[in-house]
Amino acid sequence: MKLMWRYTIRYKKLLFWNFICVFGFILIELGLPTLLGQIIDKGINQHIFGPVWQFGLLMVGICLIGLIGLIGLAYTGSRLTTNIVRDMRNDIFKQIMQFSHSEYGEFGVSSLITRTTNDAFQVMQFMTQVLRTGFMTPMMIVASAFMIVRTSQSLSWIVFAAIPILLAGVVLIGRISEPMSAEQQRNLDAINLNLRENLTGIRVIRAFVREQFQKLRFRKVNDDYSQSSVRLFTLVALAQPGFSFIFNIVFVLIIWQGAVQIDTGNLAVGTLIAFIEYIFHVLFSFMLFASVFMMYPRAAVSANRIEKILNAPINISEKEDSVTITETQGELVFDNVSFAYPGPTESPVIRDVSFQAHPGETVAFIGSTGSGKSTLIQLIPRFFDVTRGAIKLDGYDVRDYQLKALRQKIGFIPQKAVLFTGTIAENLRYGNPNATDAELWAALKIAQADTFVAEKPDGLQTYLAEGGSNLSGGQKQRLAIARAIVRRPALYIFDDSFSALDYKTDATLRSALKPITKAVTVLIVAQRVGTIRSADRIVVLNEGQVVGIGTHQTLLKDNEIYRAIAASQLSQEELDEKY
Ligand SMILES: Nc1ncnc2c1ncn2[C@@H]1O[C@H](COP(=O)(O)OP(=O)(O)OP(=O)(O)O)[C@@H](O)[C@H]1O
Structure with a gap:
């Protein structure tokens, strides 16, 4: 509720007008039965038509004010809720943009989407209901209760006896529905995850003829969602007839007691009609209030899921006096860098890596799959932060930079375009x-x-x-x-970006790059020895550790792992060539 209130209070003017319009609505709802009672008792029953016209005209006036109030209520309510949810989504998006890759992993892309779309929608629905009826119903209940007591104290006890029973029912349903709502939202996350995977992987699914298998997997998550929804909606649906049953008992008791009192001359017919109208309003308002109350647990679950995003600590942050300008451009130093992905094992995938790259140089990284090449270069733009050691770019630790300034120095070409x-x-x-x-x-x-x-x-x-x-x-x-x-940029990072190119294009592209990379630093991660053999330095990685640094020629001579990789890709002639 705090979250919703924080966003609602931004629109004080709209909120004020929403509140004012509620009065218009109450005026029509309670003014009409009072005037109707007067018409019957002072006009129709006495066979005098003056009061009929008089009160009739007043009713028309009240109707007009009430109508304006209702239109205003609908307008301010919808403006407020759409503004609130728009702001909420903008803030979620802003926060997600600041997330490091660890936070993405923690929430999961599908859940982030569900939270931004469906959870925000749940909050919007709840707020719409609150703004339409949240202010109005308590006021209506109080005002109607006042009119009920004023009209007939001897009948009012019937209504007041029913209220605690109804209240207990509402609280009970709210309690039971909260965990059900949480489960429903989790199941929706699962549907989104499944759908995303299926849509992005449709070619693989077709190629492996696994449509039936995927259909069954989707059916399972979809069934889970519908079962949790059915349980929740059944609970809410049961509330309606339960409350109606109590309402009907109240009405029967009042009509019965009212009839007895009319018979003894203690109550006028018009008063009983007005009384019944008030009761209708009090009970109807209670019903609306109860529906808001019952929606609350669902909205609270969604608001909580949104709040988790908004309050998630950002692992990659900037220091106060962060570096924005440097003297050199593209001077890179890895100083005993170690890194472990956050998670239960937290065992390092990069261990004590040290190397340097100067402007004008091309430094390449090679190693078996999973040796840590992509991880290593993702530490430079701070997609993740090192666990130990330091990465320095142009004399400053990358963690000391303004993020924008750091990333502006880098031209990053990811593995998958x-x-x-x-x-x-x-x-x-x-x-x-x-x-x-x-x-x-x-x-x-x-x-x-x-x-x-x-x-x-x-x-x-x-x-x-x-x-x-x-x-x-x-x-x-x-x-x-x-x-x-x-x-x-001052520093190019090619993360295995040449592997989608044929050998000829790969070679032509790299030679075309040379003139523009003369004064900048180039890092290339590659699987193909052919792509990197002309590099000024090649860093050989094995299980996250540097096992050799040198040129193609020196590594061929001194490094067994590099020799094995090269031998598996190049012909004897190529191995003998001098670069
Ligand atoms: N987001 C992640 N969370 C946890 N572990 C990860 C993550 N990404 C990669 N790893 C692990 O880190 C290790 C290094 O992976 P990385 O992608 O850096 O290797 P690589 O040398 O680039 O491999 P490839 O040549 O296949 O692209 C692997 O053991 C991998 O399982």
């Missing part, structure tokens, strides 16, 4: 919005992507479908390389 929905030009300008078309074409030329882009009828304005799915793997990779070039 990621492109965004939009035009090729928009994608290329991702790291440098001011780049000219000529600069984009120059970068495309270096990345060996100019020909295929030029062949497209719309050239740079070619629209890329979701994730660039209308391009080949190699085309996507070349665009990702061009995007990094457009940025003109």
Whole structure:
């Protein structure tokens, strides 16, 4: 509730008007029965038509005010809730953008999506109900209770006897439904996870003819969700007839007692009609209030899930006086770096790694799969922080930098090219919005992507479908390389980015890169010896440790692991070649 209130209070004016409109509504609901009672008792029963006109006109006036109140209530309520949920989603997104990769892993992408969409929607639904009825119903209950006591004290006890029973029912349902709601949301997370996996992996599913298997897996999570929903909705649905039953008993008792009192001359017919109207309002308001109350546990579960994101500590943060400008560009030092992924085992995947890379140099990393190459280079832009040791870029520890300043120095080309929905030009300008078309074409030329882009009828304005799915793997990779070039960084990091390219394109691309990387530092992670044999230094990794540093020639001579990798990929002639 704190979370919802924090967002609601931002809109004090709307809240104020919402509150005022509630009065309009109460006026119509309680004013009409009072006037109706007067018409019957002072007009119809006495056969005098003056009061009928008089009170009738008053009823029309009250109706108009009430109508304005109702329209205002609907308008302010919907404005408030949409604003609240919009702000909430913006804040969630802002927070997610600051998450390190550990936090992504902890929450899971699917759950982050569910929390931003469905949980926020649950909160919105609850807030809509609160703003429509949350203020109104308590006021209505109090005002109607006052009118009930004022109209007939001898009948009012029947209503007041029923209220504690109804209250107990509402509290009980709220208690039982809370864990059920939590389970329902967890099951929804599971559906999203399953769906994401199936949609992204559809080609593999088809290739392995596993549609039936996946169908059964989906059916299982979907059934779990519907079962938890059925349990929850049954509980809430049971409340309705239960409350109606109590209401009906109250009405029967009042009509019976009222009839007795009319018979003895202690009560007028119009008063009984007004009394019944008040009771209807008190009970109806109670019912609305109860529905808000019963929705609360569900909304609280969702709000709690959202709050967990908003309050999650950000592992990768900036210091107060963080570095923004440096004298050198691209001077990299790894000083006894160790790193363990957060988790139950926390055993290091990088151990005591030290090396240096200077501007103008190309340093390559090779090693068997899982030896820690990708992990190592992800520590430089601080996707994760080192566990021990330090990484220094241009004389400063990467943890001392302003994150933006640090990452602006780096042109990162991930293992799997990621492109965004939009035009090729928009994608290329991702790291440098001011780049000219000529600069984009120059970068495309270096990345060996100019020909295929030029062949497209719309050239740079070619629209890329979701994730660039209308391009080949190699085309996507070349665009990702061009995007990094457009940025003109001080440090290039190629994380196995050449593996999607054929040997010839790989070689041409690397030689085209040379002129623009003369004064900057280049790090290349590669599986292919051919990609890195001309590097100034090659770092050989094995189980997270450096087992050799040198040139292709020196490593071939001195390093057994490198020799084995090279021998498995190159011919004897190539092994004998001098670089
Ligand atoms: N997010 C993660 N959480 C926990 N462990 C991880 C994570 N990512 C990688 N690892 C583990 O860290 C080790 C190093 O993985 P990494 O991806 O750095 O290796 P790599 O040398 O780049 O492998 P490849 O050549 O196959 O890409 C592996 O044992 C892997 O299982």
